[in-house]
Structures are given as C-alpha cells and as structure tokens.
Amino acid sequence: MKGPDQMLQTRLFVRLVMIACGSWAVGHGVAHGDGGSRSEPTSQSSTLIQADVVHIGDGQMLRPGMVLVVDGKIQTVAAQIESTAGMQVLKVGELTPGFVDAASSVGIAGGAGEVTSEVTPDFVVADALDFQDPNLLRQIDLGITTIHVTPNTDNVIAGFSGLLKTGGATPAWLERESGLFLSMCNDPTGRNSSRSRPESLYVRQPTNRMGVVWILRSRLHAAQNATQKAGENGTAGANRESSADTAQALSELVQGKTKTFAVSRTAYDIETLYRIANEFSIHPILVGGDEAYKVIGLLKQENASLIFTALSTQSVGAEQTELRWSTPMMLAKVDVPFALAGDELLNQARLAHRFGLERGAALAAITSQPAKILGFEKRIGKIAEGLDADLVAFQGDPLQVTSAIEWLMVDGQINSNGKDQ
Amino acid sequence: MRTDFCRSKICGLLSVALAWSAGAAWSTVASAQDLAIKAGKIITVAGPTLENGIIIIRDGRIAEVGTDLAIPTDLRLLDVSDKVVMPGIVDPHSSAGLSQANERNAVVPFLSVVDGIDPMRPYFEESRRTGVTTAVVAPGNSTMIGGQASIVKTAGLYVDDMLLMRSAGLKLSLQPPSGSRMSHIARLRRELETAKRQLAEAAEAKTDKPADGAEKPADGTDKPAPVEPPKPTEAEGDAASNSETIQEPERTEPAADSAEKAAESAAATNQAVKDLLSGKTRAMIYCQSAADVGQAFRLMDDYSFAAVLVLGQDCYQAADEIAKRGVPVILDPTLVFWKRDPVTRVDEKIVLTKRYQDAGVKFLFQSNDSDSRQSLGSSYFWFQAATAVQYGLSREEAIAALTLEPAKAMGIDQYVGSIQVGRDADLVILTGDPLDVSTWVDQTLVNGKVVYERKSDWKLKLLLEAQPQ
Numbered sequence: 001m002k003g004p005d006q007m008l009q010t011r012l013f014v015r016l017v018m019i020a021c022g023s024w025a026v027g028h029g030v031a032h033g034d035g036g037s038r039s040e041p042t043s044q045s046s047t048l049i050q051a052d053v054v055h056i057g058d059g060q061m062l063r064p065g066m067v068l069v070v071d072g073k074i075q076t077v078a079a080q081i082e083s084t085a086g087m088q089v090l091k092v093g094e095l096t097p098g099f100v101d102a103a104s105s106v107g108i109a110g111g112a113g114e115v116t117s118e119v120t121p122d123f124v125v126a127d128a129l130d131f132q133d134p135n136l137l138r139q140i141d142l143g144i145t146t147i148h149v150t151p152n153t154d155n156v157i158a159g160f161s162g163l164l165k166t167g168g169a170t171p172a173w174l175e176r177e178s179g180l181f182l183s184m185c186n187d188p189t190g191r192n193s194s195r196s197r198p199e200s201l202y203v204r205q206p207t208n209r210m211g212v213v214w215i216l217r218s219r220l221h222a223a224q225n226a227t228q229k230a231g232e233n234g235t236a237g238a239n240r241e242s243s244a245d246t247a248q249a250l251s252e253l254v255q256g257k258t259k260t261f262a263v264s265r266t267a268y269d270i271e272t273l274y275r276i277a278n279e280f281s282i283h284p285i286l287v288g289g290d291e292a293y294k295v296i297g298l299l300k301q302e303n304a305s306l307i308f309t310a311l312s313t314q315s316v317g318a319e320q321t322e323l324r325w326s327t328p329m330m331l332a333k334v335d336v337p338f339a340l341a342g343d344e345l346l347n348q349a350r351l352a353h354r355f356g357l358e359r360g361a362a363l364a365a366i367t368s369q370p371a372k373i374l375g376f377e378k379r380i381g382k383i384a385e386g387l388d389a390d391l392v393a394f395q396g397d398p399l400q401v402t403s404a405i406e407w408l409m410v411d412g413q414i415n416s417n418g419k420d421q
Numbered sequence: 422m423r424t425d426f427c428r429s430k431i432c433g434l435l436s437v438a439l440a441w442s443a444g445a446a447w448s449t450v451a452s453a454q455d456l457a458i459k460a461g462k463i464i465t466v467a468g469p470t471l472e473n474g475i476i477i478i479r480d481g482r483i484a485e486v487g488t489d490l491a492i493p494t495d496l497r498l499l500d501v502s503d504k505v506v507m508p509g510i511v512d513p514h515s516s517a518g519l520s521q522a523n524e525r526n527a528v529v530p531f532l533s534v535v536d537g538i539d540p541m542r543p544y545f546e547e548s549r550r551t552g553v554t555t556a557v558v559a560p561g562n563s564t565m566i567g568g569q570a571s572i573v574k575t576a577g578l579y580v581d582d583m584l585l586m587r588s589a590g591l592k593l594s595l596q597p598p599s600g601s602r603m604s605h606i607a608r609l610r611r612e613l614e615t616a617k618r619q620l621a622e623a624a625e626a627k628t629d630k631p632a633d634g635a636e637k638p639a640d641g642t643d644k645p646a647p648v649e650p651p652k653p654t655e656a657e658g659d660a661a662s663n664s665e666t667i668q669e670p671e672r673t674e675p676a677a678d679s680a681e682k683a684a685e686s687a688a689a690t691n692q693a694v695k696d697l698l699s700g701k702t703r704a705m706i707y708c709q710s711a712a713d714v715g716q717a718f719r720l721m722d723d724y725s726f727a728a729v730l731v732l733g734q735d736c737y738q739a740a741d742e743i744a745k746r747g748v749p750v751i752l753d754p755t756l757v758f759w760k761r762d763p764v765t766r767v768d769e770k771i772v773l774t775k776r777y778q779d780a781g782v783k784f785l786f787q788s789n790d791s792d793s794r795q796s797l798g799s800s801y802f803w804f805q806a807a808t809a810v811q812y813g814l815s816r817e818e819a820i821a822a823l824t825l826e827p828a829k830a831m832g833i834d835q836y837v838g839s840i841q842v843g844r845d846a847d848l849v850i851l852t853g854d855p856l857d858v859s860t861w862v863d864q865t866l867v868n869g870k871v872v873y874e875r876k877s878d879w880k881l882k883l884l885l886e887a888q889p890q
Contacts, residue, residue, distance in 0.1 A: 134768040138759055141770060293887065311797065326884045347797045350858050356885055400858050401798070401807035402816075 046070045047088045047412065048081060049095060049391070055398065057097040057367035057382035059360025067095065069389040072412035077383055092406055096363060096398050097383050098145025098167075098390030102307045102370035103287055103341035106147055107133040113154025118188055118205055119219055121249035123159030125149050126176045139166040143346055145390035145410050146380050148178060148307075148370070150287070153187035153263050156206070156215045157250070161261065163374055165390075167410030174376060179259035180249065182284060184273040187263070188212050213272060220280045223250035253282065259375065260284040265310070267294040274302050285373060289338070293327045296334055305337045305373045308365075311351065312342025328365060329356030339370035346398070353399050362399060455479045456869060457496040458848070464507040464855070466825045467839035476506065478846040481868035486840055501850050504863055507820065508840050509554025509847035510802050513785040513827035514705065514731050514751045517544035518573070522561030527598070528612055530693040532568030534558045535587060538580045544790070548575040549873040550881065551801055552849035552862045555585060555828070555837045560592040562707040562731065565609055567592035569693055570705055572833060574847070576872035589705075589831060590729065591697045595716050596709035606716060613724050616694035697726050703832075704728040711738035718746060729830055731787075734758060737773055740780035749830030750782060754789040754799045756808050774809035785827045807856040820855060845869075 047069040054065030054077065068076040068087075083089050105112055109130040114120050129149060139147060145167050151158040163175040186209045206212050226247060252258045262277075262284035264270045270286065277284055283303075286292075290310040292299060299306065308331070310324040329352070331338045340348040345366050353362035371381025379388050389412040396403040407414050456478040463474035465486065475492060477485040492498060516522035519537045538558055548556060556575055560567030570589045577583035597605035696702045706717045706728050714736050721728055730736075730743070734753045743750055756773045777784045786805040798804035806819035814822075828838025836845050846869035853860040861881075865873035875881060 134759070134761065137768060138770075323884060323887065326887045330887055344797045351797060354858050356887075400856075401804055402810040402856055404811045 046075075046086070047090060047389075048083045049090045049092060049393070051092045051095040051393070053094040054383055055094065055096040055363050056384065057364060059358075059364055061360075065095070067383060067389075067391070069391075069409070069412045072389055074383060074385055074387050074389050077385060090393075092393035093396055094394045094398055094403075095383065096143075096392045096394070097367040097381055097387075098392055098408065098410065099143045099345050099366045100146040100148075100339070100370040100374070100381055101139070101144050101341055101345050101366075102148045102339040102374060103150050103309050104139075104147040105150065105152065106135040106139060107131070107149060108151075109133070112150075112152040113158070115154065118155050118215055119157045119246070119250075120155050120159050121157045121180055121253065122246045123151060123155075124162070124177055125151050125160060126162040126173065129162065129164070136166050140408055140410075140415050141405075142344070143392040143405050143408055145392075145408065146174065146371075146376075148341075148374055150261070151181050153181075153183040153185060154190070156183055156188045156212055157181075157219060158183055163376065165388075165410055167390075167408060167413070167415045174379065175374075178374065179261045179285070180253055181287075182216065182260065182262040182273075184212065184216065184262045184264045184276070185209075185266070185269045185288070186212065188215075213276070217276060217279070219250060220254055220276070220282075223247070224254045224280065227251045227254055254280055256282060261287050261307070263287045265290040267291040270295050271298065274298060274304075277302075287341075289327070290324055292336075293323055293330050296330055296336065299331075299336045300334050306331065306339070307341045307370070307373060308338050309342040311340060311348040312344060325351065325355040328352040328362075332357055332361045337369060337373060338365060339373050340365045341370065347401070350399050350401055359399055455484075455496050456499055456846075457492045458499045458506060458850075459492070459502055460504060460506040460850070461502050462505045463840060464505065464820060465840040466508055466821055467841045473502070474506075476840065476846075476848070478866075478869040481846055481870070483840060483842055483844050483846050485842060499864075501863070505851045505853060505855065505860075506840070507552075507849050507851065507855055508824040508838055508844075509849055509865065509867065510552050510823045511827040511831070511833075511838055512548065512553050512556040512788065512802070513729070513749075513830060514557055514559050514570075514787055515544065515790070516559060516561045517790045518542050518556060518558045519560070523564045524560070524567065527565040527608070529564065529568050530566045530591060530612075531690045532560070533587070534560060534568065534571050535580055535584065538571070538573065538583070540577055540580060540583060545575050547800075549865050549867075550862060550878065551803070552851070552865055553802065554847035554849070554865060554867050555833070557589055557705075557827075557831055559590070559705055559731075562594050562709075563596060563598050564592070565594055565598075565605065566612060566694065567594060569702075572831060574867045576867040576870070585833060585836060586831075588693075588696070588702055590703045591693050592705045592707070593728075594707040595713040596707060596733070609720070610723075612691065612694060613698065613720065616691050616698050617724060619691075620695050620698055698724055700726070705731055707731045707733070708736050709733040710735045714739035714743060718742070721748075734771075734773070737771060737776040740777050740782055743777070744781040749785060749826075750777070751785045751787055752777070754787045754805070756799070756805060757812075772812045774814055775812045778809075778812075778814055783822075783826060785822055785830060803856055803860070807858075810856060816856060823855075 049067045049069065050064070051066070052064050054062040054067060056062070056077070062077070062079055064079065066078055066081040067074060068081050107129050108125060109128050112125070112128070114123060146163065146165055148161055148163050150161040158181040160177040161179055161181055162173060163178045164173045189206050189208055189212065206215055230251070249258070253260060260282055262273050264273045264286060265288040270289070270291065273284065273286070285305045285307060286299070287307040287309065289306045289308045292306060292308065308328060310327065328338065328340065340352060342348070349362040349366045352365065353359055357365070368377065368381040371377045371379070380390055381387075383391065389409055391409040392398070393406040393408070394403050395406055409415065458476040458478070460474055460476065461472070463471040463476065463486065465471065471486070471488050474486065474488050475490040476483060477490060477492070477496065518539065519534060520539050520542070521537065524532065554575055555572060557570055557572050559570035568591070570592055571584060572586040572589045573580065573583035574585055575583070593609065595605070693702070697704055704726055708714045708717055708730055710733060714730065714732070717728065717730060728748060730748055730750045732750050732752055734755060752773050758771055760769050760771050761767070762769060774784065786802055788802050788805060789799045802823050806823050809822070810816055810819050825834060825838040828834040828836070835843075837847050838844075840848065846866055848866040849862055850864040850866075851860050852863050861875060862873065863875050864871055
C-alpha cells in the first residue's frame, strides 16, 4: 500500500508549491492560459484508474470500470484495461467527472457590479479575476474543477462571464469571455443610491422593476436600429476586436452572435424575459429559476436551458418555498436541460436526488449538463475518450452525504483530497 | 405517577386537534390502545441492532423488545417489516420553539422557556417530520443569564402536555452582546457571588436544624464539584412536581424575621442561580470562542456547578481541554468551514466533528433553524450525523449522538434516547438507513402515539409528487 502515501505526498507537495509559488503560478497561468492552452503535466504521462464504479456523467455507469489518463486527457474508458509498465495505477471506489459550477462569483476581486452605470456590456469578469483567491482552492476541496464566473446582478446589462479550470497549478481560462449577462430581475434597483443622496454621482436608473425592463428593451431596441442602419450603409457584419465597445457588444447581442445569459428568479421575471427575448430574437440561457416550477410549460415551449441556482440562494430572492427542492425533479420530467449551480454543488445534487431527481440526472446536473449548457461538452463534464482528465474519486456512493472525496484530478494531475486537516 | 395524567390529557387534546386540523402534519392519532410494532430492523442504540424485531408498547412506554416475542392478540399490530425503527431524535439545544429567543435585560434567571414555547411554531411540525421527538428548548445565545431551559416532547397543543422536564438547565452566555468581555464576566461573577452568599447565609441561619436533603454545604470552598450533570429523580422528571421544586424557596429558606424576608423576596429572583450553585440543576453555557470555554471551566470550578457547553465555531481550539473535563458539548451547526490564519493567511479547512473526535470529545449535534440555515442540509439532524460519518465518525456513534448521548447529557436517558424496556415509546419509523440520503421518516411516535405520518403529510406530498404544469 505505497500508493496512497505517495499520493498524499504529491498532494501536499502540490499544495505547498501552490502556496509558496503562488505569484509565480499566477503569472505563468495568465501568460499561457488565455488561448485555452494548458501546460502539459510532466510528472507522469499515464495513469490507470481502476474503480468499482465509473459514473460517466450522463447517467450511465461502468461497474467496474477503468479509465486511462494520458497527458492530461482521458484516453480510454472501459470495463477492463491492461496496465503496462510505467503506468501509475490507482484504485478507487467510485469515480465521477469533475464538477462544473455553472454560476459562481468565486475569485472576483474588487466587486462584481458597477454602480456608475446600468449598462456595461463591455465589462469582463476575467479582468477582475484573482487567481490567488483562496476560494479557488476551496473549489478543489468541493470536487469542482471548472467554474463559470459571472458578474453580479447590479446592472441591467452586466458584462461578460468567464469559464475557467480551478485546480491546475496554473489556473487557466477555458473561455475568457463566455457570455453576456443580463439581469431581468429586480436586483438592479437595489443598489440605487439616489433616494438618499440626490446630488450623488451614483444617481442612476432604474428605480423599479419596470425600469429594468425599460432599460433592457430601449437599449436592445437602439442597438437593433443602429445595426439595421449600419446594414443599410454596408458597415454591419464586422466582428468586434475586443469587448471594449459598448455599441458593438450590444449590436452583436441583437444579431444573435453572442452567447447570452439572463438572471431571472420569479415566474413573472421569467415570463418577461422570454417576452423580451422573443421581441429581439435572442436566446438567453436562464440563470436562477427559483420559480421555474410555476412556468415549466413556458420553459419547455421556449426550449429553455436553465442554470438553477435556487438551492444555494435559499435565503435571498423573491421566494423561499421548499418547492425549489423538487424543481430539478420536475425539470427532468419534462426534459428541460438544467444544471445545478452555486455553493455546495455536490450537496445540491445529493438533496435534489433526495427530493426526487434520479441518481443519474443528479450527477449529470453538476457534470455533463452544465458542460453542455456552457458549450464545452467536448472538453469537460464526462468521463469519455478525448475529454480533459478532470475526475473526482470517492470512497463510496458520491450521492451519499456519508461519502468522502478521496482525491480530485484536474488535467491529469491529482490536487487535493480535502482531508488533510 | 409521572405521566398518566398527562397522557390522557395529551390524548384528549390530540383528538380535539384532529377534529379541526385535519391537514396538520401530526394529525393522525391512534386511540389509546396499546401497540405492537413489527420492524425489519430495530436500531436500539442501547443494545445490539435487531433484524426482524418486535416492540411492544403499553401505556406509552416500551414494554418489550426482542426478535422472538409473541404478539399478544389484544394488541394492534403495526407491521413495518420493510422499515427501520430507531429511537426518536433528541435535539439538545434549540431556541426555534420560542417566539423570541433573547431578552433585552442581561440577567433574567427567573424566566422559563415554558412561558415562551409556542407549540404551533413550524419548528415542532418540522421536528415531527424529521423524527425529532424530544427537544431541549433553551433561551438564545446572547443573553448573559438567559433563563431556564426546558425539555419537551415535540407533539402537543399546550406546552404543559409536552413537558418532560420543566427546569433542565440555566442558560448562560459568555459572549458579550456588545462592549467588553471583562465587564461581561465581572457582572456574571457578581450574580453568581450574590447567589453564593445568599445560600451561605441561608445555611448559616439553620445550622441548628438538620439541613434539607437537597441542600449542599454552603461555604462554597470545599463543596464537592459535581462531575456528572445532576440526574433527576423520577419525581424531578415529572412536569408537575418539578415545577414545585422550582417554586418552593420556602423549603430551602429559614423561617426568618421581616428584615430577612425583604432580602428573601429580592433573592427570589435569582432562585435559579441558587439552584445551579446548590447542584439542583445544570448550566447550559454558550461559548463563542475557545477562550470562553476556559472562562466556563473557571466559573464551573469557582462555583462548583455542572454544565453542558453550547459551542461556537472557534471553540474547537479548546478541544483537548474539553476532552480532559469530559463535559458534554453541543457543536455549532456549521460543521465544515474554512478559516484563514491571521499571520500566514493560509486557509485551513476545519471539520468540527473530526477535531473533537481526534481530541476524544463526545459531542452532540445542533441543527440550523430552517429559517436561517447557513449551509445546505444542516437543518436536518440526519445530514449532520452523515457529515460526521463522512469525516470518520462511526455510524453507531453518529446515531448515538442523535439519541442516547443527548439524553444522557441532559439526564433524561432513563426516559428517552434508546429502545429498551421502560423507555418512553418515542420511535421513528424510517424507510431505510437513517443516514441514507434518500431515507424518509415514515412515521413518528411520541409516547406510543403516532404524531406524524408521511402518507398524510400533504406538504411533503406537494414536494415529492409535484407534477410539472
């Protein structure tokens, strides 16, 4: 039984290196991470993982199963793989894909909202991401290998989210500008300071929810008009070089060139969102969805995808009903694609399973489903050939609260088991 | 005897409740007839787990437990051969049954939660739904001397029907609500000192007479420190007679002249403090930090009283000292959290159960009030226990920490916390293993009566059988 000891040493070493060489790692990560390219692991080239159960991530499983990892990628997944000389062999209980948190605010330094303006489509979360944020380390402990970092909901048109890996020695972007976030909810009225300080710089709109809709609609309308005019003048169609162009960003939004997310939680916000979406022919991915259970027919009709955050935000939002617990089960019944997202991702899947979501769907909701909704199903979210070797090993059934995470692998590198302390 | 009167009264009230609250979660009530339960598995906690066992309930108590019992023909049979039976969960500390947990005044030892418990609070309904049958209802954590905790069963319409023990402990808090810790502790000591002096004077005044049985030597210096929390006698467990114990200062005070009488009436307000110092009751001390734990031990030594500690998150740093003392402790509901070292700024993951387990401390769980829970699942006791198992506690210890251990800590283990002959028939019938994520409470029994049935729990039905529109 030398394997586990060596693993532990490796983990501790990696951890210490991360702490000691934090600044080096960050510089390295930013330099090499932008294009999505990853520095290849050098310490080991191939690892064979022998598991009692391999959860593929899409509801299927192998029992028993083996996974061969070569150079950070999953090379083979099968019931039986022969080990060859030089292969590191790991035996585990149950294996799942690394978890994907499709809506997180982890690592954003210096605030995630801008109070001087309500329309900031040229803002990019990636520019404010602190790779040394200890919360990124904590994601590893929770089995989360990929996070979608989103701007907050203070602004009506808030800015671009980013998608990144958490666990590599050099945290790296999968997609630096993932999608544009809209807030079709009451939140943008909350940070308005004009009531108390009318002379303030921070006097801003909207002051009520109707105002949120008004700003959203009028800005999209203006962008549509401008785009149309540009088309008549023959200047449309040019892709924007960077995000630093508000008009261009909005123009691309109404042309359907931009992946769009919209935060709506109550039934009436969700209804309003799809009304506006249809007016401007945009197809936002719904984020929030606390009251999705009230408008499931609409979601089905609109072919909606949902990043469901209600299980992690129970104390905020418009409604705190326990019905949110069974919403995942209801969404699954009618095949509305959804991901669970937010704090305590694994416990969300466990409790959604408790409240009626089938076991395969519960695991898929934190692995393959968010990967698909975010458009990265060819890289992450499943244990399948050719995908990144992002894996979580459990002692027992991952959906049981009694099961501990044994270790976590990102791009073929084992990071931490969360049991050091 | 202890509960015959109460039992018939509870039964009557429950039938009344049934009449007008058909939708309430505990509305299903059996008649007063006795019961035999045939279970697939019986987790007795006190003894070995029985496969295919039988529990016979008479007069609300467990009359027999075993695997090869003949079921008397006069008994109603509850056949749950496909289910698991465990003792009702004992919640060792909660303020959620009170309409208000804390007082503005810092020193209110004369208050009792009995006057503040609202049986209609969602807490009690949720308790029955999740298999909690006994609850220690205590004043909140931010009042210095917050009043007296009580132990209640979680089913009933009037608090008197629910009472298992009226005076279960005096709640103290070492967390200053604002301002200085020094003055907080100084004031607390002043109160304790006053009570100590009054006890001494009272003892002196009756040196001629033989001391009352309940009285302890009163000079305070050579008083033996009670190692264990005081165990109530059968009589003390009785709600009615226990209330008399609390309200009979005459018994412990000498017949005195008028000047002394005036002093006495002033002293009556801190009778509960005197009861604490004379060993009649225990303290429940909220410690916010590890330093508070040290203060608690100093107070326990200086004034010779027993205590159960209600621990804040940071108290794990005193785990070794707590282990040495062997006092029962109740953990903060957030069992896993991160802490940053102020010097190195390195983050450390703290798993409370593991810290205490490694130090050799026996601990009890709290659940988060479901209104204000900070982390997913921590409003469920099964989740807390399962989390502890994830980090290395044995399943047996985890189940005991939900049932028998809190009963022992509060001195009520002769009534509740285990399935054995003579205990109250407070039982939880589960659809599977208690720590399994998909196990549900199927039925909850308090004093042999079914007070919760999943099949008639319309709220849960709404959740689990919800159909998309």
